[in-house]
Amino acid sequence: MRLAALTLILPALVATDTTPPTAPAHLEAGALTCESVTLTWSAATDDVGVDAYDLYHDGQLVTSVPGATTSATLPVVGGATWGWYVNARDAAGNVSQAGPTVSVTPPFCEEDDQAPAAPTGLTGRASGTTATLSWRAATDNVAVTAYVVYRGGTAIGTVTGSAATPPATAFTDSGLQPQTRYRYAVAARDAQGNISARSATVAVTTGASCTNAVCGTTLVTTETDLPWGLVQLPDGTVLYGRRDVFDIIAMDPDGGNKHSIGIVPGVQGTNGEGGVLGLAVGPDFTTDRWLYIYHTSATDNRIVRIRYDTELRTDTVEVLLTGIPRNKYHNGGRLRFGPDGMLYAAAGDGQDPDQAQDLGNLGGKVLRLRPDGGVPGDNPFAGSYVWSYGHRNPQGLAFDSQGRLWEQEFGNNVMDETNLIVKGGNYGWPACEGTTGDCAGEGLVAPVRTYPVASASCSGIAIVRDVLYIACLRGARLYRAVISGDTLTDVQQHFVGTYGRLRTVEPSIDGNLWLTTSSGGDKDSVPNNSNERVLKVTVGR
Template sequence: MKRIATLLLLAGLAGPACAQQNPALATYPVGTTTLTLSALSTGLDTPWEILWGPDGFLWMTERGGRISRVNTTTGQVLPLLTVADVTETGESGLLGMALHPDFSLSPYVYIVYNYTETGTLKEKLVRYTYSATAGTLSNPLVLLGNLPATTTHSGSRLLILPDQTLLMTTGDAQLQPEAQNIASLNGKILRLNLDGTVPANNPTPGSPVYTLGHRNPQGLVRAAIGRLYSSEHGPNNDDEVNLIEPGRNYGWPNVEGFCNLPAEQTFCTANNVREPLVAYTPTLAVAGIAAYSNPAIPQWNNSLLMVSLKAGTLTNLQLNTAGDQVTSQANIWTGTYGRMRAICVSPQGRVYIGTSNRDGRGAPATTDDRILVLENRAYTPNSVRSRQSDALALWPNPAAGSVSVRLPEPASSSLTIHDALGRVVQTVAMAGRKEATLDIRRLAPGLYMLQTQMGNNVLARQLVVE
């Protein structure tokens, strides 16, 4: 019998695993909350995307083509794949990534990257299939390809919406008029079904174009209230944070920032232009953007967090209740850690930030690039305290057909199995038992969480079904 002596608590189920207390780089006061910044992982090469995965790991792309999972306790980087045909030159390379929302049933990973075909730089959207047991990505399927690209202005973030459609930002590829050309896919936010087809209810029937008039949008997020936001690079002026609404025009190249010049006002009136929520001159080189709504940092509820490259800022943008205005802004720091491109928020309220100091424009230190963690260390979600002696043991794991469970003492409640989205897919009555063998033949291969209540503690452990 193999006893597993650690307790894994994942978000949406029983709270987080106890995070390793890495040495503090700095502390930052936010109202009455003290935030601690530390380094999770070092020695990276231009992280472009970091996502919170349903397995409790960070999922990361690096511009040179590597896709990895990052252990959020130890910082260990677990490579999955280096995409062979990625072309990294200038600002091009492996860019955004998204994970299928039903990851346990459909373990698909979506990436967008630049590649070279017959000597010409292009961009494509590709879907891979993840194997949890092998720790690999395989079976690439091109969903959208042959997009014009240059070494700058490629975008590109990916975001999957609750209706299981995918948004993809594209830059203008230095072909500025194409941003206003509805027949072109450059300078747009595109909306596709997860198989690459065009949704029937897109703003323009038969077209993947969701919004147009973008220069180089490099941030994309959906807030808890349902609003969509994007951050976008301006030229030498007017970086933008935009509220994304289907079918709207965002002005580029005819409008820079707000509709505040006579020619811009005329164009905006005639072309259904949506002005930005905020604009920045001088520019910051705005990059990743995340939505924050978590009790860990109550002062940031209903806000956006945005990182920038040139200015090296972490900025908090407070939203009004409706989410259609920015009511205040505050920089948490400026320039301290160099260039920053990627940001995500864990279900426990921790903020993960990827630096971009090895992208050719920064001044990398010996530990760059890094993933930094900003957190309220005084906060404990759900007041859960994990103890090794409370560990829930599973064997075998991974498992197929059946799995055995052992608890430290007889259970007073049922055992539940949750899928990667936190949905209960199976309930097992323990009836005062400490051990049981569970029939899992009905579960599709993927990642699951077993959970039960024991006194005031919630015990949970990850299960891999083969």
């Protein structure tokens, strides 16, 4: 991790060089083994000089090399497909846009065609309409890295791990039908895809009614593009943005009458995670009809509003805020109106970590603005949209019943974090990732909870009746936690591997949840190359 001083970088002290280098070109991968790959690229140019190159895969910074270097040998994991790319950085800290991406899948160090032994000791119990399974760990000649859970002969979940961190031997199946008998089995899988015979089956009969946290899940619609931002209007209409198509979809709560209401003007992808991102409507929507949109343009990320009246009235577009840094990844993008009537936005660091500590820059911040785009007079830094800073790539915002703002943030390669946002707070990035790194700086706000990146990489959050729900991508699960004072208690995991990568969770107007997937095509800007779902989740009372 590239460290930065925690001392505030005030606008008056920012270097006079504000021009970033060009993006490095012609990236190639060679000398690939099961343990390493050598990347080479063409030198970037800069008006002063390139000081360093930052090498990433899939949004994670791996290492940095001097600006005179145009190659690097990097560690890989056999069988793991990673998308590598390079950013150039100058001495003033300006970071280029990402260069081209090269996908690399290393071979395994040794071929393994031996399947694990079948799991044993499978047991199950029902509580209301939830079944909880447990079993004894299976054995393998190398290592068991996952368990596949079957219900009635169909795979309904995957518990993942690694050779270093074995997968858990338990699974919770939520939202089942009452008074119904279900039969389960489990199989073990290794890193090379060899899968064991299934365990002996176990039967579980659910109770008469739901007494659980999650009571049911309904598939509302499928989608060929990535549903990123989602909001339900007071009349029940659901709007969601298609990230790479750049339009907004409207539908009835049951998925009927689904149609595009128009293209958002001025959007451009990043060959990564940019596009049409967060959506929000204000407390006066029934009269003002403003739809607020966070999107990527050719030069930045920005917040606009457009009136919606059965269609997107693009003739009314108003640009409220520009200049939020953009890059291939780390664009942030979530919007949320607070109980104070102000609009809050989660802004990523644009793959330039130092921007998170720069109060003269909008990157790596939670921003607060008036609905008309003005700066609220009670923001912590005079004339600034910055509400909190020291964030890496925040994508989740939600308010609890006390009016407190909770935030979800991607870590680099160690920890994700859930934060309780305080006015003017410094959350430590890039010196501090979760609770690792240099986290002892004066005034730093510690996260409420952290999660290993491998079981998290969480994006959207929602709060319903002071219960926090967290949708996770790499972790492919929905966390549920009860807000108790300044802490999170009774933390549960639902849908582990059931629906794949989860992007967005939003409250529905009937007190339940909307949930969207992000299972494919989410690391490029190609439209309609996904196979996604919009789900309605019924939660317990």
